[in-house]
Amino acid sequence: MPVNPELVGREFPPTAPYLVGREKVREFARALHSSDPLHLDPTAARAAGYADVVAPTTFPIVLQDFTLQQLLAEPDSGIVLSRVLHAEQRFRYTRPIVAGDELTAQLDVTGIRSMGGGTMVTSEANIRDAAGEHVVTAVSVLVVGEADA
Amino acid sequence: MSAAATPALAALQLGEVIAQRTLELSRETLVRYAGASGDFNPIHYRDDVAAQMGLPGVLAHGMLTMGLAVETVSAWLDPELRITEYGTRFTRPVVVDPAHGATVEIVAKVGAVDPEAGTARIDLTVSCEGKTVLGKAQVQVGARARRSHG
Numbered sequence: 001m002p003v004n005p006e007l008v009g010r011e012f013p014p015t016a017p018y019l020v021g022r023e024k025v026r027e028f029a030r031a032l033h034s035s036d037p038l039h040l041d042p043t044a045a046r047a048a049g050y051a052d053v054v055a056p057t058t059f060p061i062v063l064q065d066f067t068l069q070q071l072l073a074e075p076d077s078g079i080v081l082s083r084v085l086h087a088e089q090r091f092r093y094t095r096p097i098v099a100g101d102e103l104t105a106q107l108d109v110t111g112i113r114s115m116g117g118g119t120m121v122t123s124e125a126n127i128r129d130a131a132g133e134h135v136v137t138a139v140s141v142l143v144v145g146e147a148d149a
Numbered sequence: 150m151s152a153a154a155t156p157a158l159a160a161l162q163l164g165e166v167i168a169q170r171t172l173e174l175s176r177e178t179l180v181r182y183a184g185a186s187g188d189f190n191p192i193h194y195r196d197d198v199a200a201q202m203g204l205p206g207v208l209a210h211g212m213l214t215m216g217l218a219v220e221t222v223s224a225w226l227d228p229e230l231r232i233t234e235y236g237t238r239f240t241r242p243v244v245v246d247p248a249h250g251a252t253v254e255i256v257a258k259v260g261a262v263d264p265e266a267g268t269a270r271i272d273l274t275v276s277c278e279g280k281t282v283l284g285k286a287q288v289q290v291g292a293r294a295r296r297s298h299g
């Protein structure tokens with residue numbers, strides 16, 4: 001089954017609210033060998049004017065993963081995880097994520113394009129806070145390989 | 150305060166290396182990132198699965214490499230600036246040997262400065278064994294708006 005082009009523009013429900021925890025932010029930062037005190041030290045983050053530790057730039061991938069699971073779970077998607085390659089990634093911020101934020105992500109498949117030997121799927125996760133304000137948009141480009149004939 | 154008045158931005162010189170670091174990745178690095186991110190794809194810790202998929206070995210998560218790279222900039226960034234956008238292409242996988250790991254080199258240079266707009270672009274070069282692994286890895290920074298949640 002090829003990738004279903006009708007996924008573009010399909011409405012998906014927002015993911016369940018995700019509460020950004022201070023220790024999760026620190027764990028993520030340590031996994032990236034970060035020495036940035038804004039990620040690690042609540043006192044330093046507060047001194048800089050943030051409510052709590054600031055999440056690393058690539059942290060929204062955690063929320064985007066939930067939306068990609070939604071995409072893979074669509075029975076007619078035609079996307080098989082074992083043939084998916086992560087080709088590009090981008091984050092566009094309105095404001096940084098800080099511990100204590102309660103975030104939801106909404107999936108939007110913005111493009112599906114066939115190319116030699118695969119299909120390029122562009123999917124966005126629009127991430128908002130509890131007040132409904134935009135925080136960050138994560139954009140993934142996946143290349144889905146053809147199944148063996 | 151106007152964005153253009155941010156001294157941290159005005160001080161940036163085009164082409165200047167603002168940060169760099171060399172990191173040794175091991176299998177433990179990958180397992181730690183898997184746990185922190187929730188990405189448990191076995192190609193990032195199981196040799197048998199990687200081989201079955203036709204890969205040259207266990208690979209670092211692309212998002213790990215992308216994250217390590219930008220943290221080099223994040224730790225250097227003046228508190229008056231913040232990252233507004235970051236994007237890259239994953240052009241070459243980083244193979245992490247079970248015994249010897251992999252060495253990743255990150256160099257961050259000033260790619261553009263726009264004092265009028267109060268923005269700058271930092272270009273990242275990320276390489277492993279002398280070959281670049283990320284394509285067009287670019288970080289946009291801007292003056293930080295002081296708000297209740299930063």
